[in-house]
Amino acid sequence: MRCFFVFILIFSAIVVWGQYDQYEEDGFKPNLGFKGIAGKGAIIYLSSDYGITPCFGLWTDIGNITKEIGLDAGFEYWNAGRNEHEATVRKSNIAIYATVKYELEFEPISPFLGGGLGVNLYTKKMPDEWEQPDEKDNKLELHIDMGGLYSINEKIDIEGRIKINFSDVSAYGLHISGIFRTGK
Secondary structure (H helix, E strand, C coil), X not given: CHHHXXXXXXXXXXXXXXXXXXXXXXCCCCEEEEEEEEEEEEEEEEXXXXXXXXXXXXXXXXXXXXXXXXXXXXXXXXXXXXXXXCEEEEEEEEEEEEXXXXXXXXXXXXXXXXXXXXXXXXXXXXXXXXXXXXXXXXXXXXXXXXXXXXXXXXXXXXXEEEEEECCCCCCEEEEEEEEEECCC
């Protein structure tokens, strides 16, 4: 896990350093730090076996490397069940991720396209009456997402996002977030 965050920090430093001449020309300097926190609700389609399930999470706006390139990171949780041999098999996931986004500024909605990396911590809980043990699986998450941001006022934004997870190709979701801005 530490390697993942070290990778993100090194990648960010390389991008910032490589863009330094551009910053001097247009007057923009990297603006990284804790810029906002968001609560997230989502509807996730897992697969034909598990169907649709709710997802909840928190994420933070980390700021911008350039005017157009922003960073965010967060975590998500979902839990779903399916009937199998007259018993319910439960599957859950905790995902920890970081996303790099290309953002455009339009009024009233600012669209973005992004991608990122994360870790999914899957747990499959078997029914108590089965002798089969629970299963755990950790997968590296590669995802893309796209969406738009609508600013309600100086401190509150609403974001809609579609996220497709390539570590589990059958999983994709529609996420809605309420963002409280701390750094505007």
